[in-house]
Amino acid sequence: METVAQRQIHSLLAKYGESHLNHTNELIHFICIPAIVFSFLGMIWALHPLAAIAVTVVSLLYYFRLSVPFALGMLLMSGAMLWMLSVLSQDQVLKVSLAVFVVAWIGQFIGHKIEGKKPSFFDDLRFLLIGPLFVLSFLYRRFHIAY
Template identity: 40%
Template structure:
């Protein structure tokens, strides 16, 4: 299905993906996004994971769980099948945060998250540079695209697996 057909389908998710795809045509930029977008998603979850929750039994993860739930609700509302996939992605992100926190401690999780965040964003901007895409990142026109990026990557995986979303 090409971008025009997706836009004509009328589903909001297809319209968002068509617009996002227009800003991500170069194959190198697309490959960079396949790596950097999931890395940024995990690093944001990890950064939020590190925010302490005073006055509770929980030292970490509460704000991340809340943020993941809100993001999942956005994805699930757009597409139940993508919502299920993003639920699995968020589960993996949470498990990885918990594993790193348990093994290395919360301060190390924070350091790793910051490093991954910085390196992945550098990759993103290289992909959008004049050498490859030559277009500004989609989120600079609409912050919603910060949420669309991870779903767009997952939808590409779904299409490779011949799954509908």
């Protein structure tokens, strides 16, 4: 029997998927969504590393409410990104993050132009947090990991 949280994550992923049916758009998202998460964390890291960690913890709390397996995947992904930011020189973090952010968002909008549908977050800001789970869902299905 599916729990309320399981129904919610399946519903959110299905709704998000409605504007991500084109294979090219999906491929663009697989590259650009992790890049956007990395660059977003990087911009916050440039303000203060603890702020980036705090944002990560808050997002992980949301992910744990939706799905423990997804939260664990995001913990690994976020941890790797925070580690990468920690090895960059502090004066390079903001420059790199801004460049990646701009290029990745251009990619996202090109993908949606190809798809012919607007980005999901225009209707519901939660989809900014669901995008990374959409990418993870493909990886999880490929490796038969339940979420």
